[in-house]
Amino acid sequence: MTWNTFPLILEWSSDITPTVRHFAFRRADREPFQYTAGQFVNLHWERDGKRTHRSYSVANPPGQSDLVELAMAPVEGGFATGKLQGLAPGDMVEASGPYGRFVLRDDPPCRYLLVATGTGVTPYRAMLPELKTLLAAGDYRVDLLLGVREPRELLYGEEFRAMAEAHENFSFHACYSRSDPEAASAWECRGYVQSRLTDLGVSAETDIAYLCGNPGMVDEAAEFLKAAGFGVKSVRREKYLSART
Numbered sequence: 001m002t003w004n005t006f007p008l009i010l011e012w013s014s015d016i017t018p019t020v021r022h023f024a025f026r027r028a029d030r031e032p033f034q035y036t037a038g039q040f041v042n043l044h045w046e047r048d049g050k051r052t053h054r055s056y057s058v059a060n061p062p063g064q065s066d067l068v069e070l071a072m073a074p075v076e077g078g079f080a081t082g083k084l085q086g087l088a089p090g091d092m093v094e095a096s097g098p099y100g101r102f103v104l105r106d107d108p109p110c111r112y113l114l115v116a117t118g119t120g121v122t123p124y125r126a127m128l129p130e131l132k133t134l135l136a137a138g139d140y141r142v143d144l145l146l147g148v149r150e151p152r153e154l155l156y157g158e159e160f161r162a163m164a165e166a167h168e169n170f171s172f173h174a175c176y177s178r179s180d181p182e183a184a185s186a187w188e189c190r191g192y193v194q195s196r197l198t199d200l201g202v203s204a205e206t207d208i209a210y211l212c213g214n215p216g217m218v219d220e221a222a223e224f225l226k227a228a229g230f231g232v233k234s235v236r237r238e239k240y241l242s243a244r245t
């Protein structure tokens with residue numbers, strides 16, 4: 001397959017939690033990067049004389065010219081995550097895209113259940129301005145559920161908290177699978193996102209679910225929603241499957 005690639009130049013990167021590194025790239029050709037919030041890019045490398053690529057969701061909202069932000073969770077011995085960790089400001093990487101249909105659609109007023117584990121929350125960060133517009137327009141509600149192991153792994157937690165504070169129809173739920181936070185707030189809970197979903201009293205009539213991240217979580221949550229009467233069109237999924245090459 002021939003990819004229509006373009007060069008990205010790393011502007012800066014930083015560990016935003018002990019398990020996630022955030023990258024800010026710009027298109028080196030200075031062309032605008034046009035995409036819809038929720039889409040992903042492929043990054044391309046040469047490996048043992050063959051081309052290979054890995055996918056990463058775009059973490060920033062559209063409309064920021066040629067900026068492309070990504071959040072990456074390092075994998076031990078991982079090829080691409082190793083390459084990304086080795087990048088310094090000014091280094092280039094080849095990219096293609098945008099790709100994917102994990103985007104907000106023209107849905108009538110509803111409640112969006114935006115469910116993620118780890119870096120799977122990046123599409124929802126990119127959607128925040130679009131969600132603000134929807135919430136301002138009327139009868140929409142959003143429950144955003146983010147599953148991590150412990151509080152210090154809560155990537156972009158401050159941004160989602162600020163969104164919840166500014167919009168009464170937006171709730172943020174942090175779910176910790178391996179820690180019981182001391183003095184937990186109402187928005188924090190112990191357990192998997194799947195169990196928080198159960199607590200929220202889901203309804204196939206009024207809710208549309210987005211599930212992103214760990215494939216096990218996506219499958220389990222989709223099964224639960226199916227059993228609750230959700231049709232395939234109301235459950236939208238993005239599985240962070242690992243590559244075969």
Ligand SMILES: Cc1cc2nc3c(=O)[nH]c(=O)nc-3n(C[C@H](O)[C@H](O)[C@H](O)COP(=O)(O)OP(=O)(O)OC[C@H]3O[C@@H](n4cnc5c(N)ncnc54)[C@H](O)[C@@H]3O)c2cc1C
Pocket residue numbers: 040054055056057058070071072073074075076077078079080081082119120122238239240241242243245
């Ligand atoms: C549509 C899409 C969007 C994605 N978006 C993101 C994103 O925004 N951020 C992000 O960090 N990743 C994302 N991923 C996953 C990403 O594409 C890579 O698969 C991941 O970064 C690992 O690549 P690697 O080359 O370092 O590991 P590889 O060299 O491919 O794998 C090394 C070993 O680690 C295992 N492995 C791979 N991934 C994991 C994992 N997550 N946990 C435990 N073991 C693993 C593999 O099975 C293999 O044994 C996305 C995947 C898809 C399909």
